[in-house]
Amino acid sequence: MLMKGDNKMSLNSLIDAAVEKNNDALVKSLQELIRINSVYSDPKPGMPFGEGAAKALENALALCASLGFRTKNMDNYVGYAEIGEGEEMLGIVVHLDVVPEGSGWLYPPFSATIADNKMYGRGTIDDKGPAVSCIYAVKSILDAGIAPNKRIRIIFGADEETAWRDVEYYAAAGEEIPTCGIAPDANFPVIFAEEALLGFELRMNRKASGIEEISGGTATNAVPDACKAVVLDKNGNKITVETVGVAAHASLPHLGENAISKLMEELYAKHESGEINCPIAAFYHDKFGMCYYGENLGFDVTDDSGRFTCNIGTAAVDGDEIVLGVDMRVPVTLNPDDVIAKMKEHITPYGLTLTGEGCTPSVFMDKNSEMIKTLMSVYSEITGDTESEPLAIGGATFARAFPNTVAFGALLPERPMTEHQKNEFIDLDDLLLITKIYAQAIAKLVE
CATH class of the missing domain: 3.40.630.10 (Zn peptidases)
Incomplete structure (x- = not known):
């Protein structure tokens, strides 16, 4: 210099x-x-x-x-x-x-x-x-x-x-x-x-999902702060459910409050009580719930690069399908290809498909x-x-x-x-x- x-x-x-x-x-x-x-x-x-x-x-x-x-x-x-x-x-x-x-x-x-x-x-x-x-x-x-x-x-x-x-x-x-x-x-x-940054979409037929309309989140790399859905009760009447969360970066989901997860938990409670039939809420409860670290998926791994995290950042209707946008942060000792393969095993019994996967290396x-x-x-x-x-x-x-x-x-x-x-x-x-x-x-x- x-x-x-x-x-x-x-x-x-x-x-x-x-x-x-x-x-x-x-x-x-x-x-x-x-x-x-x-x-x-x-x-x-x-x-x-x-x-x-x-x-x-x-x-x-x-x-x-x-x-x-x-x-x-x-x-x-x-x-x-x-x-x-x-x-x-x-x-x-x-x-x-x-x-x-x-x-x-x-x-x-x-x-x-x-x-x-x-x-x-x-x-x-x-x-x-x-x-x-x-x-x-x-x-x-x-x-x-x-x-x-x-x-x-x-x-x-x-x-x-x-x-x-x-x-x-x-x-x-x-x-x-x-x-x-x-x-x-x-x-x-x-x-x-x-x-590593791993992103993909989870899709389910709208009629099979039990959700008529849904809108939540604006980007997969952010914890959604609002979500709204319309479902039908057992008599065919429309029920609107809205939740409010706290936004945060997707890499730090514990600092926020996921409005999509909150909404799915509300729908799951109605599903369990028999008030509505909402299979996608049952899937969500079983595999995501209110967890941040993939605990229900078997991905909760921590190494020198950090801890695995999972954020469902968006929920929307796309034609005849309900689409969830997923953002995962994968530690260097966990192979993203293995994560995708395991996710497909998790979702198949529930009737969902995985599309649009992309990975940015660590x-x-x-x-x-x-x-x-x-x-x-x-x-x-x-x-x-x-x-x-x-x-x-x-x-x-x-x-x-x-x-x-x-x-x-x-x-x-x-x-x-x-x-x-x-x-x-x-x-x-x-x-x-x-x-x-x-x-x-x-x-x-x-x-």
């Missing part, structure tokens, strides 16, 4: 000073991005993930261009901003799409309202806040007079919350793969392991690798936290999409986890702090 000019201030002090100088601009840029609703919507010409996602990508690339980055928009699937020179490249992989906002917010979810030193809005912590933080972290390195010895490329995804077609498009186009990278879409201090990096040690060192030095250890999570980040890449931040220890929930926010003091962490870490990684 080269430093321009002669300055007696320490390298860290120079970077911190630059971050503080850029802080007001960072907050303003983040507010502009939060105010773009980038939930996946129906595709439009030239907008594969909907108008909002395209606008968010355009906004981020325009910001980077104004700060001196070289930018490229890849047909609104994905884009990147690059700066610096050199054969090697550090990747910073972020995403600009967000999960549906849900209901019950204190402030409008796309208003970027600041109250009590917190910015509220969908995407403030997952993942627009970290994305803008990293943009200004790189700017601050340059403002501090540092010339990186590697190129820095920020890759902006627009489909992370849905199907990862953004990073697939990047790879299929033959774009350069970073030498190493970080994905600021999880927790500090650093994530050394991510469980991530595992040695805790003693130079990458992990460097990131841990920077985090500890800036925060003073010398007790936290590298983490394993069930969450799926873009670290899976690129080699030699790990998730790094952005949620600090002992902070509430509000991603995928109502009233998502980022504390503005934390925003400044994480930008200092990212700036120092990026500077170290491009030495």
